[in-house]
Amino acid sequence: MKRVVIAGGGVAGISCALALQADGHSVTVLEPGPVGEGASWASCGCIAVGEIVPLSQPGMLMKVPGWLLDPEAPLSLRPASALRLLPWFTRFTANSLPSRMRAIAADLARLTFAATADFKAQLTDIGAPELLVERPVIKLFDDERDKATMGAAFDLARELGCTIDDISGQEAHEMEPALASDFKYASVLRDWSFVADPKRLVEQLMRAFVQRGGTVVPLACAGFERDGARVNAVRASDGRLLAADEVVIAAGAHSKGLARQLGIPLQLEGVMGYSTGLQDAGVDLKHTVFYPAGGFGITPYENELAVAGTLEFASLSAAPKWRRADVLVKRAYRVLPGLQDSRRSRRMGRRPFTPDTRPIIGRTGRLANVSFATGHGQLGLTLGATTGRLIADVIAERPRETWSSVFGPDRFQGT
Template identity: 85%
Template sequence: MKRVVIAGGGVVGISCALALQAEGHSVTVLEPGPVGEGASWASCGCIAVGEIVPLSQPGMLMKVPGWLRDPEAPLSLRPASALGLLPWFARFTANSMPFRMRTIAADLSRLTFAATADFKAQLADIGAPELLVERPVIKLFDDERDKATMGAAFDLARELGCIIDDISGQEAHEMDPAIAADFKYASVLRDWSFVTCPKRLVEKLMQTFLQRGGTVLPLACAGFQRDGAWVSGVQTADGQLLPADEVVIAAGTQSKGLSRQLGIPLRLEGVMGYSTGLQDPGVNLKHTVFYPAGGFGITPYESELAVAGTVEFASLSAAPKWRRADVLVKRAHRVLPGLQDSHRSRRMGRRPFTPDTRPIIGRTGKLANVTLAAGHGQLGLTLGATTGRIIADVIAGRRLGEEISAFSPDRF
């Protein structure tokens, strides 16, 4: 049995905690924030098995001037953050070459294709199978031009084994009558599903961990005690030193600063997104729907309809621009003509993004007992359970080979 300290109790950190606890370790999680209110709180809630084609698309750099000018575009770059983000962005755009996109998509598929089984096993373990809705996700397109924007990504995803069916907009309306009847095209992402409430998921994972004897301290990890290549303790924000045999850094976007203290230079930025929960939406949507032209998805959570999306490149300290969340709600009326939006609550989340869109999972070769579980970008909810399983394997010294070499923390 090892004493494991995990920095971060978001969906990824708490999934690691449960998996390590199941191996018989004594696990302490440091989580300074309200439970379940990390980035996943603002998410679309999808187990996004086919979300494997990286965000960096060919011609990315050419689009940057447009993003700087239009603060309401689905993708945007904050002018004040642009200079600081340049090194990350240069690496990001270098990954837009077709052969890099293919390699990354294949790497990600090795994780996402295991995600549904891992997630279902996790839900069975915590006794909450009802948190998953196994219903496909629908993407909607106004016309040929709009559909063509997804063409290359869909071709690559299909080539790698994703199940995407093209249907007409009318058929999408028949599948889910809340959707407007006048979309020209739609695609059904058969291998995706969604959770009924990301916050309740994280709370339930945390509750189970505590019931099984785990420790959660409502404190931030502030630093580490080192003896050469060995990290012997974790310092908390209130000055305690927690002895550790193993340390896992799973603090979302804040993993970058924590890792830097240990001499591990991660390339990690927070890509902002917004979600608005509509409490009395006036429509009975059954599927998660995405409207790529508007840059958002709509998910029917158990207690609200969430309109979430936007990819806003901004520094980690940038404040939210709530106008962006409101724009998404306005555009959501195009998708759901019967939508009512008077009762709403807004959230912002920072997706922890690496320039190659691959998460950071595994041990650093620089230290003997530090493991990273961060940088999941738009796949943190999808890959929480899978990451927990892998981190438990890594700490147990079980061989994983191919499955994780592409996700090494030392690749930067």
């Protein structure tokens, strides 16, 4: 049995904790925020099996310059962060080459195609299988030009094994009568599903961890104590030291700063995403629906309708611009004409993005006992259970597929 300290108790961190606990380790999780109110809470809550084509796809990049000048665009950059983010965007743009896009998509497929089975096993283990809603999602397009922006991404996803059915907008309306009837095209992503409530999901994962003897410290990770090439203790924000045989950094957007303290460079940026939960929304929706032109999705959670989306690059200390959440709700009327929004609650989460869209999973070669479980971007909820399984394999030194160089933290050395 090893003493494992995990920095971060979001969906990735707590999934690692449960998997390591199942292997018989003594696990402590450092989590300073309210349980379940991280990046996954401000999302569409999807198990996005087919979200494998990198964001740097050419159709997306062509829109970026105009978007960056529009504070209400699906992607925006706060001017104060522009110079600091230039190296990240340079590497991000380089990944738009067809050969790199294909390699990234194939790598992500290896993870996401295992996600549903891993997630189901995790939910069964904690006694909450009802949290997974196994229905496909729908993407809506206004016209031929709108649909064409997703054409190359859909073709590559299909080639790699995703099931995507193209239908008419009228057929989408028949599937979901609450949808506007004038969309010309739609696509049904058959591999996807969504959760009933992402906050309740993380809460129940955390509850199971604690009931099985796990320890949660409601503080942030502030640093480390080292003995040569090993970390022997983790320092909490109140100064206390937690002895550790193994350390897992799963602190989302804050992982970059923690890695820097250990001399490990991560190409990672925290990107703000927004969500609004609408209670008494006035519409009956059964599927998650995405409107790519508007930069958002709508998910029917068990107690509310969530309108979520946008990417906003800003510093970790930047305050939310709630106008971005409000804009998404206004745009949602294009999709759901009968929507009501008088009762609402707004959320923001910082999603940790890498310039190659791959998550950071695995052990660093620079330190003998430090592993990473971060950088999932928009796939944190999707890959939480899978990441936990992989990290448990790393620490147990179980034989595994040769994925460590592709997703490992040391791929950023020399950058």
